Amino acid sequence: MSENKENISFENYEKNLKLQLESKRKDLDIQLTSIIPGQFQTIKLYMWLCTFIIAGDITILNNYIKTTHTDLFTIILFSVSIIFLGYCAFFSLLALKINNTIAFPQDQYGEMSKLNSDNLEHTNGINAMISSILDAFDKNNKIINNMSKDIGKIYVFLVIGASISFFAIITSGAQIVKGEIIMSDNKEKVIKPTPQTGTTTPIIPKTRGDKPEQEKK
Numbered sequence: 001m002s003e004n005k006e007n008i009s010f011e012n013y014e015k016n017l018k019l020q021l022e023s024k025r026k027d028l029d030i031q032l033t034s035i036i037p038g039q040f041q042t043i044k045l046y047m048w049l050c051t052f053i054i055a056g057d058i059t060i061l062n063n064y065i066k067t068t069h070t071d072l073f074t075i076i077l078f079s080v081s082i083i084f085l086g087y088c089a090f091f092s093l094l095a096l097k098i099n100n101t102i103a104f105p106q107d108q109y110g111e112m113s114k115l116n117s118d119n120l121e122h123t124n125g126i127n128a129m130i131s132s133i134l135d136a137f138d139k140n141n142k143i144i145n146n147m148s149k150d151i152g153k154i155y156v157f158l159v160i161g162a163s164i165s166f167f168a169i170i171t172s173g174a175q176i177v178k179g180e181i182i183m184s185d186n187k188e189k190v191i192k193p194t195p196q197t198g199t200t201t202p203i204i205p206k207t208r209g210d211k212p213e214q215e216k217k
Helices: 003-065 072-098 109-112 119-187
Strands: none
Touching: 003 119, 072 109, 072 119
């Protein structure tokens, strides 16, 4: 009777271990197939946005410098924006490189081969698998937390750099339009020629008794 109770308790314990094993395996699968790849894609997206805005800033700044109406403040704004976005892109590459290692459960075949052949052999094997999955889960969880912090920093630098870039584009565009208006006004100012003194022939009024000069002989 006692042996049956003991066997039942072992079976229930193994069932509980199997439930825990399946639960942790699902959690690990979510980490490996959803959370970590999503974080990598987010960082890559931010990095490409930084690169795209930097290219736009450089192009606009190059064309802006060639215009006749330039302002030092606008040039400084473009430079600060490029610095922020450049740091953002560099930090994104660094975050991808540092967090590139993903943990997987270790092979427990060697450990299981050392288990004693008794009633607890299957139970101990399940425990070994659970321990391996928990180790991988904890390591990946640290990677996820680190990448979350990195994503927050990258986002802040991206927003600051993009905002400065947007303000610089508006400022430069307003100055270019203002310069074109001034140039068009200068072209419209045409100096009218004034008659020179002493070149006009005075008109002498004729009387009834006067004859034309051709008739006077």
